[in-house]
Amino acid sequence: MKRTLFLVMDMMNDLVAEDGFNAKTYGIQVKERCVLENTAAAIAAARTAGAQVGYVRVGFSPDYREAPEASPIFSGARKNGIFQFGTWGNEVHEALAPQDGDFDIKKHRVSPFYATSLEAILRANRIERIVMCGVSTNGVVHSGAREAHDRDYEVVVLENCCAGVTADEHMHAIACMGRYGAIVKSADFDWAS
Incomplete structure (x- = not known):
């Protein structure tokens, strides 16, 4: 199996909890x-195959x-008191609960790479392939796929483990990401490949 990191992105209570x-x-x-059920199954499959x-x-x-303050995205977080580290809203949804040994990558922008520990984690673990999913498809997932591609990683997006605000927003983002990596349903992905 290729050295693989499965990135579950922005699946926090503030975004995905009922x-x-x-x-x-x-x-x-x-x-x-x-999305939560599909992602939970994908996490279990990744762990079984030995992916990080x-x-x-x-x-x-x-x-x-x-x-x-000028960000149209993050000014809303400030105004509404969401996305605060150390709060329930910022915790990963319990259906996708992290385990000991998983990586916790904190970010302050849309990209999972910008000013985070992700690049160091990828290098230290000699990762070859990044499988990713998250909310939103046109935000963190789209940004992550482009940046992972430009850093020479194999990119796989688990389409049914992603969501946008609307179905159209999701579909348009997925259509764009097909240029940067493989777009697959989680049940169809062979983690052992």
């Missing part, structure tokens, strides 16, 4: 697409010192 802040936006697509698992979480200090 009673989370975004339950009426992202939560609708997460539920309709069975990493969780990427966007977040900020309680005073939002890392959040750019």
